[in-house]
Amino acid sequence: GQQLNQSPQSMFIQEGEDVSMNCTSSSIFNTWLWYKQDPGEGPVLLIALYKAGELTSNGRLTAQFGITRKDSFLNISASIPSDVGIYFCAGHAGGTSYGKLTFGQGTILTVHP
Amino acid sequence: DAGITQSPRHKVTETGTPVTLRCHQTENHRYMYWYRQDPGHGLRLIHYSYGVKDTDKGEVSDGYSVSRSKTEDFLLTLESATSSQTSVYFCAISESYRPPYEQYFGPGTRLTVT
Numbered sequence A: 001g002q003q004l005n006q007s008p009q010s011m012f013i014q015e016g017e018d019v020s021m022n023c024t025s026s027s028i029f030n031t032w033l034w035y036k037q038d039p040g041e042g043p044v045l046l047i048a049l050y051k052a053g054e055l056t057s058n059g060r061l062t063a064q065f066g067i068t069r070k071d072s073f074l075n076i077s078a079s080i081p082s083d084v085g086i087y088f089c090a091g092h093a094g095g096t097s098y099g100k101l102t103f104g105q106g107t108i109l110t111v112h113p
Numbered sequence B: 001d002a003g004i005t006q007s008p009r010h011k012v013t014e015t016g017t018p019v020t021l022r023c024h025q026t027e028n029h030r031y032m033y034w035y036r037q038d039p040g041h042g043l044r045l046i047h048y049s050y051g052v053k054d055t056d057k058g059e060v061s062d063g064y065s066v067s068r069s070k071t072e073d074f075l076l077t078l079e080s081a082t083s084s085q086t087s088v089y090f091c092a093i094s095e096s097y098r099p100p101y102e103q104y105f106g107p108g109t110r111l112t113v114t
Helices: none
Strands: A004-007 A010-014 A019-025 A031-037 A044-049 A055-058 A061-065 A071-076 A085-092 A107-112 B004-007 B010-013 B019-025 B031-038 B042-051 B054-057 B064-070 B073-078 B087-094 B109-113
Touching: A004 A085, A010 A019, A019 A085, A031 A061, A031 A071, A044 A055, A044 A061, A044 A071, A071 A085, A085 B042, B004 B087, B010 B019, B019 B031, B019 B087, B019 B109, B031 B064, B031 B073, B042 B064, B042 B073, B054 B064, B073 B087
Parallel strands: A010 A107, B010 B109
Antiparallel strands: A004 A019, A019 A071, A031 A044, A031 A085, A055 A061, A061 A071, A085 A107, B004 B019, B019 B073, B031 B042, B031 B087, B042 B054, B064 B073, B087 B109
């Protein structure tokens, strides 16, 4: 089946630093989504991307839909302690797949004050 | 926050016993999904539902069954629990299978099979 490779697997950064993570696929997706999961909770949607080349921001978060439709990137600027958590990318292949998403393995982000 | 609850939130059970997890939503969304989350694997789809009594398999459906007799409830059953089914289980809902494909997740159920 489809697989998403997310990197890095984990990151340890200082408060105030910028963060970059990416997600790549061997197949094309029509939609890319980025979720964040806080400890002990379910994932929450951060950003959704629907068009190749699209760049979308949500506060300090910026995500891009790769031009090849096989990758996506998430950047977090000026990190703060509450950015700690697991970040997941997810892709939707389109067609009649009933909204099924394929998720990456996640990037664990730790922010040191 | 989307109105999604999962019960129980934590469960410890023995190998070979049946287990049922419940997902309840108050949003009247048509689509519901069950995922399992394991370290290094992210979220993997077990089963999903596209309407009352309409369900289908996901990528890791072996050993699991589901039922949806009402819009608001989606049940996941482990017929005979095994240690490999120790995991955190998440339910998700979605309003439509068309864009934006956004899914909203419940708080999760931590299941331990001993």
